[in-house]
Amino acid sequence: MPSLPTILVIDDEVRSLESLRRILEPDFEVLTATRTAAAERLLDDHEVKVILCDQRMPDREGVDFLKEVKERWPETVRMIISGYTDAHDIIDGINDAGIFQYITKPWHPDNLLLTLKAACQLYDLQKQNDLLAVELRMLPDAASQLVEKRQERLREAYTFDDGIVRAKGSPMDEVCDQLAEVARYDIPVLLFGASGTGKELAARSLHYGSPRWDKPFVVENCGALPDELLESELFGHRKGAFTGAVADHVGLFERADGGTIFLDEIGEVSPAFQVKLLRVLQEGEIRPLGDTRTRKVNVRVVAATNKDLEEEVRAKRFRADLFYRLAGMIVRLPDLKDRKGDLPVLVSSLLENACLRMGKGVAGVSEDAMASLSAYAWPGNVRELQNEIQRLVVKGEEGAELGADLVSPHIRAASASRVPLPAGDDGVPAALPPGADSGPLKDRVAAMEAQIIREALVRHRWNKTRVAKELGLSRVGLRAKLDRYGLENVHPIKLARGT
Structure with a gap:
């Protein structure tokens, strides 16, 4: 008979472990641990298909532990079980730890079994995919065609027309036109835009719209690392170059050879590192830390910042020669x-x-x-x-x-506070109530309160329960204010028309 799939359950509550073991043992080989350190030892010694980890552990949170599992045992399917339903925990787990499922307590045994069986099937499919990948290495033509199809799908995902989502007549149309215009020319591009405006997406579109599209695209956030680590990440290092350098490390410039490197938050690099980066851009060569030899690299640089670099240059905080090396073309991304x-x-x-x-x-x-x-x-x-x-x-x-x-x-x-006032019969927004912009403070506050309630009634189509909930009032309190401001008997349709 085939062996049962192995599942690791991690929970500091012994009763929870015993309960889960009783339910799962008929279908799975169940390993248990009350601490993440013990769980790591079990992972070293067993082929674990699925981890079911409690979020609130005494030594570390479940999501943090599963981030490490993702790095060391990426094929193991990771799941969180918790009595807490903090949305940020769930989102962090999905984004950072690659969580397959977030199960909330109390759980239903049948649903839990179905979820775990699906997770084991996913593990098996991943293993089969790995075996197929090995087989494809024996078939160069088939492998080459598969890679080309995947590359083409990836390229299509970042086209200027469909990859950057926008409506007709969007301010992003001009941005996409600029990106499409410069993409085919092998010059550096500097992207300006506030945090979250999509600078990395624009950089990817530039890469996949360029002749380098079938070569590597790599990303580095220059504001996240001190100089020595940033130099190591970008240019690489040799074993023993500094404390902790236990092996050779290939830098991102070398990995991106023939392709594109995206340097995000370029405005955050120190003046000392600006000099090193300028030399690389001028000479087209890098020297890993601890090495005496330089290496030629052919890389297109796309940089991005949320700072006004021209002002930084005038203030002597950013080198003018580096700025002009990066700014072959400047593209500005609008705020949302x-x-x-x-x-x-x-x-x-x-x-x-x-x-x-x-x-x-x-x-x-x-x-x-x-x-x-x-x-x-x-x-x-x-x-x-x-x-x-x-x-x-x-x-x-x-x-x-x-x-x-x-x-x-x-x-x-x-x-x-930003909802527009309801329009009157002539289509013009209704004026603020009398006293809203003049008179004693008490009268002006009352007038504004009446207007806020009036807008909430329109917005919620006269649903007083929703209005009370939005404004933090009881229904009795809302009714008193409606009566006070003469809104209790106003017809909803007339109110919506501003009459």
Whole structure:
């Protein structure tokens, strides 16, 4: 008989371990650990197909442990089981630790068994894929065709027309035109834009739209590392070059030879490192740390920053010669607040990706939720929007529409203050109520409060329960304010028309 698949269960509560073991043992070979250190030893000694790890462990959190598992045992399918449903924990787990499933307590035994069996099937499929990859090495033509097809699909994913999501007439049209124009010329490009505006996506589009598209594309965040580590990452090092250099390391410039390197946050590098980077760009050669020889590299450089580098040059904080080496062409990416027309298509695209990634289907975003998202300023740009959409999918119910009540409170609060006044019969927004911009402070505050309630009634189509919830009022309190401001008996249709 074939052996049972091996599963490792990690939980500091002995009763939970015993309960899980009783349920799982008929179908699986179950290993257990109450600490992550013991779990590591088991992983060293056994072929574990699936890890089921509690999120709240005494020595470290489950997501942090599974990040390490992803690095050391990447083929093992990783799952979290927890009584806590913090959306940020779930998103971090999916993004950083490659979590296959996030199971919440209390769990149903049948559902848990089905999920674990599916995870074991995924492990087996990955193994079969690895074996096929080995077989393909024996068939150079077939392997070559497979690689070419994958490269072509990857290239199509980053086209200027479809890869950069936007609506017709978007400010991004001009950006994409500039990228398409410069992509085919082998000159450096400098991307300006606030954090989260999509600079890396633009850099990938440049690469896959260039003659170098079938060569490597590598990325380095220059603001995340001190000089010595950044030099090692970009240029490489020899064994023994510094403490901790236990083996030779090939730098990103060498890995990207023939292709493109994307240097993000270039404005954060120190003046000392600017000199080293300038030499590499001028000479087209690198010298790994601890090596006496230089190596020629042929790399196209795309750099990005959220700083005004021209101002940094004038202030003597950034070398002018390095700036001009990087700025063969300058492309500026707009903030999301300046791309309001793009929001619906961005939400649709990000929602589709989030559902596929999390294995969860929802029925879209409600009109009220979209109104809240559209009214928000998005200081974190597309990256913040992506996180919010992921959060909505996590909190939403399977197959249900994502309503405004699921939107983050700070977004709802900000959007409430930005909702346009309802239009009157002539289509012109209604004026603020009398006293809103003049008179004693008490009267002005009361007038603004009346207007906020009036807008909330319009936004929620006279649903007083939703209005009370949004404004943090009880239904009795809301009714008193409606009566106070003469809104209790106003006809909803007339109110919506501003009459």
